Amino acid sequence: MLKGFAVLIALALQIAAQSRPPQILEIYRDFVRPGSEAAYSEIERDIAHVCVELGFPHAYLAIESLTGPKEVWFLNGWESSAEQEQVADDYAKNAPLSSALEKHATRKASLVLTPIEVFAKYRKDSGGGEPWSMGMGHFLVITVTRARERLDGTTFETADGTKFMVLPADTRAAADAKAAAIGADTRVFAVRPFWSKPAEEWVSADPAFWRLVAVR
Numbered sequence: 658m659l660k661g662f663a664v665l666i667a668l669a670l671q672i673a674a675q676s677r678p679p680q681i682l683e684i685y686r687d688f689v690r691p692g693s694e695a696a697y698s699e700i701e702r703d704i705a706h707v708c709v710e711l712g713f714p715h716a717y718l719a720i721e722s723l724t725g726p727k728e729v730w731f732l733n734g735w736e737s738s739a740e741q742e743q744v745a746d747d748y749a750k751n752a753p754l755s756s757a758l759e760k761h762a763t764r765k766a767s768l769v770l771t772p773i774e775v776f777a778k779y780r781k782d783s784g785g786g787e788p789w790s791m792g793m794g795h796f797l798v799i800t801v802t803r804a805r806e807r808l809d810g811t812t813f814e815t816a817d818g819t820k821f822m823v824l825p826a827d828t829r830a831a832a833d834a835k836a837a838a839i840g841a842d843t844r845v846f847a848v849r850p851f852w853s854k855p856a857e858e859w860v861s862a863d864p865a866f867w868r869l870v871a872v873r
Contacts, residue, residue, distance in 0.1 A: 679779060683774070687728065687731070688769055689728075689768060712754065716791070721847050796847055797825055798825075801819065
C-alpha cells in the first residue's frame, strides 16, 4: 500500500516538473554545412530512433531555425545538477547506446561546423507571458539578448548574462507575429519531432503532432 502511494507521488512530481519551465536549460547548437541538410536530417532521424530503441535516459527537443542563420538546436531541460549527473551516469552504463551514438557522431562530423553548448538558468522574474515548458508549442520564438529590459517570454540566463527568452506558438503565422512584435535579436524556430526524443507527457498532451515518433 505504502509502496503504491510512493509511486503515485513520484509520478505526480514528474508530471508537475514537465508542466513548468526547467530550472536549467541546456542548449546545444549545430551549424549545418550548406548542401548537407538532407544527409544531416537522415542521421538525426537515426539518432532519435536509436535513443528511443536503446533507452536514452532523458527527453530532448530538436528545433530548426526558420529565420536568421540556419541552425539546429537541441534543448534539454533539467530540474537540478543532480538530475544531470544521474542521467550522465545512466548513459555511461548503457554500452549499446553509447556505442551506437558514437558511430552516428562520426557520420555527422563532416556535415557540421563546431557546435556551441551553453547552460542557462531559469529566471522567473525576468520575463512575461505564459510560462513555457518543454514540449509546448509547434514553433518557438526565441530572443537572444544581453539587454536588461523585460520582454515577453520565459527567460533563461547563462553565466555571462546572455538571456534566451522563449515564447511558444502553435502556427507559423502566430510565431512570425510574436517575433515581429519583439523585434531585433528574435528568431523563429520549428519544433522537429523526428529529430527529438519526446517525453511521454509531451506525446500525451499533443498526440497528433508527435504521432510519427515512437515512445517507450
